[in-house]
Amino acid sequence: MGLRSWFRERYMTSPLVYNLRLVWEYHDVLRTRIPFVYRRFLRGNIAASRRAATRLKGKEVIEVAFFLSMPGMWKADYLFRRMAEDARFHPYVVLIPYTVFKNFDKEEMWRTLRRTEAFVKENGFEYVIPYDEATGRWRDIRRKENPDIVFYSLPYKDMERKYFVYHFRDRLTCYIPYAFTSMNVYKANYDIISINSYGCVFTETEMHLGFARRYSHSHGDNFEVVGCPGCEVYQVSDYRPREVWRQQPTPKKRVIWAPHHSVSDVFSISTFMENCDLMVDLAREYADRIQFAFKPHPTLRFKLQKLWGVERTERYYRQWAEMPNTQLEEAGYVDLFYGSDAMMHDSGGFTTEYLYLQKPVMYLVKDERPRKQFNEFGALAFDQHYVGRNEEDVRRFLDEVVLKGIDPMGDSRRRFYDTYLANHDGLLPSQRIIAVLERLIEN
Numbered sequence: 001m002g003l004r005s006w007f008r009e010r011y012m013t014s015p016l017v018y019n020l021r022l023v024w025e026y027h028d029v030l031r032t033r034i035p036f037v038y039r040r041f042l043r044g045n046i047a048a049s050r051r052a053a054t055r056l057k058g059k060e061v062i063e064v065a066f067f068l069s070m071p072g073m074w075k076a077d078y079l080f081r082r083m084a085e086d087a088r089f090h091p092y093v094v095l096i097p098y099t100v101f102k103n104f105d106k107e108e109m110w111r112t113l114r115r116t117e118a119f120v121k122e123n124g125f126e127y128v129i130p131y132d133e134a135t136g137r138w139r140d141i142r143r144k145e146n147p148d149i150v151f152y153s154l155p156y157k158d159m160e161r162k163y164f165v166y167h168f169r170d171r172l173t174c175y176i177p178y179a180f181t182s183m184n185v186y187k188a189n190y191d192i193i194s195i196n197s198y199g200c201v202f203t204e205t206e207m208h209l210g211f212a213r214r215y216s217h218s219h220g221d222n223f224e225v226v227g228c229p230g231c232e233v234y235q236v237s238d239y240r241p242r243e244v245w246r247q248q249p250t251p252k253k254r255v256i257w258a259p260h261h262s263v264s265d266v267f268s269i270s271t272f273m274e275n276c277d278l279m280v281d282l283a284r285e286y287a288d289r290i291q292f293a294f295k296p297h298p299t300l301r302f303k304l305q306k307l308w309g310v311e312r313t314e315r316y317y318r319q320w321a322e323m324p325n326t327q328l329e330e331a332g333y334v335d336l337f338y339g340s341d342a343m344m345h346d347s348g349g350f351t352t353e354y355l356y357l358q359k360p361v362m363y364l365v366k367d368e369r370p371r372k373q374f375n376e377f378g379a380l381a382f383d384q385h386y387v388g389r390n391e392e393d394v395r396r397f398l399d400e401v402v403l404k405g406i407d408p409m410g411d412s413r414r415r416f417y418d419t420y421l422a423n424h425d426g427l428l429p430s431q432r433i434i435a436v437l438e439r440l441i442e443n
Helices: 003-011 015-025 035-054 077-084 106-122 186-190 206-215 229-234 272-285 300-308 310-322 334-339 350-357 376-382 391-403 410-421 429-441
Strands: 062-068 089-095 149-152 172-175 200-203 223-225 253-258 290-294 326-328 342-345 361-364 386-388
Touching: 035 172, 035 429, 077 089, 077 229, 077 429, 089 106, 106 300, 172 429, 186 206, 200 206, 200 429, 206 223, 206 376, 223 429, 229 350, 229 429, 253 334, 253 391, 272 290, 272 310, 272 391, 290 310, 290 391, 300 310, 310 326, 334 350, 342 350, 342 391, 350 361, 350 376, 350 410, 361 391, 376 410, 386 391
Parallel strands: 062 089, 062 149, 149 172, 172 200, 200 223, 253 290, 253 342, 290 326, 342 361, 361 386
Antiparallel strands: none
């Protein structure tokens, strides 16, 4: 390793240096540090974005770009398809790189991008990759595609500045949360600069709108309650899931293990380090009775490569892909959910999403007060989980709940679903989003 590479690895990846790099790259030295300048900047962004919507009135075809960097972050399936069937809209996916400023492995970034490309191809979505092979640079899509509306799947600054919300202040910018918001990290969920700048943030429930009003600089003025677009698939009657579970010689119970990515974060909910060896051992021990799917958060691989190195990380992932009763899932997960019998996880978003299926689920924890890490809605969803504090709890869940079908929390999950998740008025999130866009365009 050369001196320059050593210096970058040693000193340029800390949270402080990372944040300083973002401030410099996004020209945020003044506007995010002086309160009255910050507030004025945010109000101006929202107002400009909504004015841009009114200028679309009467436009024959509205160009709609959906930014996407990882398959697991795609939550706009039904919205995209409805737009594609509507002559007023021309939707397309723009594939952009992730982890631009974190010094993650560049080869892994390109592998992720290719998995994302395969995902959109498989779904038949029109897409563009705005990368110029000749110059080795990512190009500005305003010069060619020139979208009227931009949908974001991630709100963070882990992208080229030319794709961030700042660059589209004169366009209608929208954000669909990549997960059902369950954690109590109110700053990250409701008060980062992008959330306060989008023309529209589509949120899940009135309770979530209340969080935005309480914690965001925008006071929730740019939030619209539409439900959870990523969970619409569980609310339509005509969806036919594909069989994505690997065929087994004899039928087995199917269990998903979905670990979070925050193995090295200051705020860490991940139990991966505590359970990574245990889960491999359990997969081998229960090989004749249970089939396991390893469904890691999309960014876990990046972070493990920094902690473990590329070789050890790839070896760990590979064994999940190769054991006879296991599989590795790194793209979509809806069909995986439908085909499963139960799940174990430590994810914020899955805390609510898996409850749409009303199947047994365990939340893996590493301390005695896990409920406190959730917001008010997430705490209610967490209460529908079995809790895995140690190996004994996990084994009991597999033996009693999964294999024997002894599920005392089943009635509670059904009541939660009926109260908070069921679609009582018949309107789906994608329909509500299009109605909001129409209202903004018609002023």
